[in-house]
Amino acid sequence: MKIAFLGLGRMGRAIAKVLLEAGFELTLWNRSPASLEALVDAGGKLAKSPAEAVKRADVVVSMLADDRALREVMLEGGALEAMRRDAIHVNMATVSVPFAATLAKLHAKLGQGYVAAPVLGRPEVAERGELNLLVAGPPVQVEAVWPLLKAASVRIWPIGDVPEQANVVKIGANFMLGVAIESLAEATSLAEAHGIEAAEFIEVVTQTLFAAPAYQGYGALIKARAFEPAGFSLRLGHKDIGLALSAADQARVPLPLAAAVNARMLDGLANGDGDKDWSSLYEVAARQAHLDRRGS
Amino acid sequence: MKIAFLGLGRMGRAIAKVLLEAGFELTLWNRSPASLEALVDAGGKLAKSPAEAVKRADVVVSMLADDRALREVMLEGGALEAMRRDAIHVNMATVSVPFAATLAKLHAKLGQGYVAAPVLGRPEVAERGELNLLVAGPPVQVEAVWPLLKAASVRIWPIGDVPEQANVVKIGANFMLGVAIESLAEATSLAEAHGIEAAEFIEVVTQTLFAAPAYQGYGALIKARAFEPAGFSLRLGHKDIGLALSAADQARVPLPLAAAVNARMLDGLANGDGDKDWSSLYEVAARQAHLDRRGS
Amino acid sequence: MKIAFLGLGRMGRAIAKVLLEAGFELTLWNRSPASLEALVDAGGKLAKSPAEAVKRADVVVSMLADDRALREVMLEGGALEAMRRDAIHVNMATVSVPFAATLAKLHAKLGQGYVAAPVLGRPEVAERGELNLLVAGPPVQVEAVWPLLKAASVRIWPIGDVPEQANVVKIGANFMLGVAIESLAEATSLAEAHGIEAAEFIEVVTQTLFAAPAYQGYGALIKARAFEPAGFSLRLGHKDIGLALSAADQARVPLPLAAAVNARMLDGLANGDGDKDWSSLYEVAARQAHLDRRGS
């Protein structure tokens, strides 16, 4: 199976590495070609443009930042046109629900396939091939790319035949994660305002009711106030809450928690913290409660 | 150690049972004396009034529903006056921050002790003696009641010298739990509005990012729409979110998520669902999204 | 008609003055007796305690700060007990719905009357006898105090027989006012972030869609950033939003806007701005949007 891989940021590189190690043949393209040596050493070939990368591929995997980047590469950049008529596009990034639907249609018009396969997990997890994949698309296409999906993941969650539904699940899960962080930030600021140490509060809740990796990981960052470098940036977190709010507007579903988290994120972004980890929502909570004005 | 135990609802009975089995001598009082046979069979003695129950006790344990019930029993009911001057009151219920502070002062005036020991865990957990206890109070008093606390719990979390701080931690933890449920309710309704089965969405998120007992337990209730009988009722959940909002108002801490959850709970309460489990927040989400109007 | 007037802050003094000028006989009591000379010069008599003030009065008018002050004066201070059995208490302050109901019952038990008459209007308006009064209570009692109410107001709005319903209307109106201020604060911060002068935006909206005294008055304060001295303080505004949220919790009515305004007020209070005018909500909006970080 010849694979073209478009978009080699930290997550993309991790997955591409795993695929090369599993024996797949990869042609690579990234906007900035820097730091692809390791992949080339592992057998990957570099292409000079998206169109060149995809033209002979059986499967095109994309892991691009957002709707806009994907549009630039696939539509304006010509990759969609350049793909073979029987090739399948596996999109592993989180994109908006309507754009996923649009892409699926454009591919179908050209006789191409489109499978949505957004990932749950961080780059470290991807490097071990232990991502969870949310997969949706026409069964025959999903089956065709199954070996590739299997190689990249610890588990595949089939979501159904309609590609954008995988995006909805991913968007819903990320929304819940943003809310979990914000709830930890709010509760910690409440505890501190009542004279309890942040570290003490976080330890109690993340070892009892919330003894789960997500809470423990973000709790540790808040305890240590270690918001840089970002594991997942506030800017991307805001993008994902925005996708949830858009998907909710489109389907007419009130999401009061998403709206509340979004407003707090804007305080952080306005403060210039877009590149910090999204657990820096704690700093917004501390600032709005003016914890620094309180005696020790 | 002679113990008076006031308040024998489901949680109170579970703890009293464990204490009797551990060899403590218990005098019991409950507003409605029904269903205390098992405890009497296990060696507990019944008292006819709170005052009678406490008068010879070294330690008075209370597990009453809310501030009002506690006020009626301890103040208006005369239990505080009737306690020995060297006795210690261990309050295991979730009460408001100012009322905890008030009680501590009143006991101190009479030379009595006051230790806050709110619990994390459900009645089934209490029956196995596996609660987590959040304990705060003057060290010498905490030490004096330690054997009792130890018998009732799997782990004791010392929070410090100021009793009401244990209540703040408990209130913060419960607020986070309410938010977790609401986020699951919102995300599930979003998924359903996009044509994804509730059960499918819940399975994916509670086996990946949110593989934690709290999410899995409430997720199972939502999947099964099994909101009655309540494990923890919407009415009590609303009381606890109210305690968080009060503690936040008192200490001037904005809690936008708590405010959002509270508004959704009021929809449920207004619909007459106060006795359902608080995971029935899902029903509020489904109603406000009018999921029943959508084609299948 | 002999009147006892309890509570002579700025609003109380304004109303008392108008009543004296209308020929009523007034006995005055205030916690701090300072600055009552003008009223004494106008014919008012000073009493040394609430009980002394009320003992010969046909009507007791109260204008105290909040539930607690009223409780201290009427219940703990003994004024209720000291009132004649056929006297009527006219409460012009904004109190909570349950406390208004409680007071009505206590008075009725002693054969006394209770009429709620909260005011709409600021002290300047009260000085001209031009308040709007929201009046509720048993018709025969309302009729008995009508001349007094008429003297103090430009218009009386009868709300019905149940005293606390007048408080609900007053609380609802003040909630709407808090929301109007917050909406002006948010919209102005949005305009500024897009490079439009605050003064320009405020002028346009308060001379077109919102050409109403409330918007124009608060708009002028925001334009001038003139938040001190307060016409109505953020602390009192927060008390009133709290009364709305309590009334809503009691009656199970979701009020998402009140919850949002409350969270913003807490940011202001935590910043130490309780004594500023409540239009300083603009400062909260500007701070959360970090307008000061933006180039001019």
Added chain:
Amino acid sequence: MKIAFLGLGRMGRAIAKVLLEAGFELTLWNRSPASLEALVDAGGKLAKSPAEAVKRADVVVSMLADDRALREVMLEGGALEAMRRDAIHVNMATVSVPFAATLAKLHAKLGQGYVAAPVLGRPEVAERGELNLLVAGPPVQVEAVWPLLKAASVRIWPIGDVPEQANVVKIGANFMLGVAIESLAEATSLAEAHGIEAAEFIEVVTQTLFAAPAYQGYGALIKARAFEPAGFSLRLGHKDIGLALSAADQARVPLPLAAAVNARMLDGLANGDGDKDWSSLYEVAARQAHLDRRGS
């Protein structure tokens, strides 16, 4: 001055009528050509396409429903290309901030002008030539179209040189209007839950603190529960709150009230009420408080 007028819904027809009466020469185009007889009788000429309508015009006025309609007509429909190189486009509709900026750039590239002139006022007001216009654009262009703007309005509010800033002001004003309606809906539902008639509450507040046309107009609709036909539909109101939230996201400004109103609107839209007046937010409030379950 030869004018092309694109978009003749109720508001567009009202303005076109006024311009014809003021002696301007108009070429008209509307997607559906129905109900333009009155305008033709008054001297307007019909065009078969946007391109045909604009090709000889000095000024092109557009009053189209939203970004998408404007894009279809101006870009995909070829009107922009067909305009003379020295013509000026006066856009009187409410469009998004980024699209206004994009349009301004596209026109400038072709040597054409672009003036934003969104309106404040309803169709009845427009028919009397009494709109308020918010006008922004390069001074020389604004001056050139001044006679036209003057004929259509009671007052012109110059907002500055940057066209999209006029849209920001309009979006801010409409956001405030949506909040005002929602606050009236919430407060009225609170009053009703406490046993007060909706009509009584609305009368008191709209004749005292909120004696302004906006509150009185929407208050009357709520009192009469007269939500159809819509003066301004919930669907359009939701579009406008969405524009406010987008403008806020873009400029990083938290708008908690807008987020709260948006969530309530989604309940209404999900219930199938998009074509009702946006004061039907009252029905959402009544439904979430389950007022129909309460005794009369």
